[in-house]
């Protein structure tokens with residue numbers, strides 16, 4: 001099984017989660033920034049997992065554009081999605097439904113929330129103000145959900161068994 005993990009990550013959390021996930025998936029796995037991915041490249045893989053983060057309730061527009069442009073080929077693949085964001089419940093619910101097309105969510109074998117990190121020192125003044133308003137956070141912290149990463153990897157590895 002060949003798996004491609006495509007991520008968009010502003011401060012590195014989604015990328016780190018994608019790389020931890022890759023280490024736990026059997027078979028050949030590649031991790032790539034979605035900005036560097038071409039639609040043609042998707043043809044080489046059986047499974048495509050997309051990882052994105054949430055800013056003010058929204059998935060980055062490059063992720064949305066890539067999914068729209070690659071719709072035809074993504075519909076022929078096993079696809080999955082994981083989000084990194086503060087609000088787990090919304091991350092598994094309305095952040096997915098509000099940001100991703102219906103066909104994508106129906107087709108996705110796996111949908112996961114893998115936690116989040118807050119890196120105040122990396123943010124600009126505007127973002128620091130916004131995040132302090134959303135979360136009331138005073139210090140940077142990491143809440144990457146290693147159990148969720150394990151579970152997601154186990155689900156993806158389960159597809160391989162189904163395929164034989």
Ligand SMILES: Cc1cc2nc3c(=O)[nH]c(=O)nc-3n(C[C@H](O)[C@H](O)[C@H](O)COP(=O)(O)O)c2cc1C
Pocket residue numbers: 008009010011012013014015052053054055056057058084085086087088115116117118119123127128130131134
């Ligand atoms: C300016 C800003 C806005 C954010 N807005 C939300 C939000 O609306 N909901 C949420 O659950 N998390 C929100 N977050 C948390 C991010 O999704 C979280 O920090 C995530 O780990 C970022 O991942 P990345 O570094 O891969 O981009 C926000 C973070 C920042 C800095």
